[in-house]
Amino acid sequence: MDRDIQIDTFNRFTQVSRETIISLKTYEKILISSNKSLNLIGKSTINAIWHRHFLDSAQVIDFIDKNDKSLIDLGSGAGFPGLVLAILAKDRKIPLKIKLLEKSPKKINFLKKIIGELNLKVETMSSNIFIEPVKLEEGVLLARAFKPLEIILKLIHKNAKNWKKIFIFLGKSGKTELLQASKSWDIKYKQRVSITSSDSLVIEINELKKK
Secondary structure, rough: OOHHHHHHHHHHHOOHHHHHHHHHHHHHHHHHHHHHHHOOHHHHHHHHHHHHHHHHHHHHHHOOOOOOEEEEOOOOOOOOOOHHHHHHHHHHOOOOEEEEEEHHHHHHHHHHHHHOOOOOOOEEEOOOOOOOOOOOOOOOEEOOOOHHHHHHHHHHHHHOOOOOOOEEEEEHHHHHHHHOOOOOOEEEEEEEOOOOOOOEEEEEEEEEEEO
């Protein structure tokens, strides 16, 4: 898909300001440059950043409101979806405190560079949550291309308190993962087909209990 068409599609779905599109173009430029040494995204997606990464991340913003005070992105990597949502929250004037959790110091430095360039109020945290347990006290939790669903659920059940929503991006095996997880967990969730791929899902978990 042509880049201009991707940007038009992104704009149609998100209805963001011209300034926000400029911010995302800056993000894109730094991402492409940094990817040569950091391997932030797959080479096959370089020409589809606006669709595969920006729009895919942005689709969650419609399910976040001004009652949601804080959000953490687990395994943020190149900043998807957390950093994109920070840019959109700024555009929509949603006063959301956002934290990006990432184990790689090099990727943390990349995230800090974007945060600084775009003047975002976003916190970063360099930690391997599986080795150094982190208390997750944010109201909204996010996981995209992080770990299999079962591992994410165990992690949240063990480490998170007082959360309201958990958004998890699931790929082609998503329905199978959900079916398998339902054998061990009582999960109250909403399921939506991804706007960027009919084979993928975004689930919003509202209740989670171990069976």
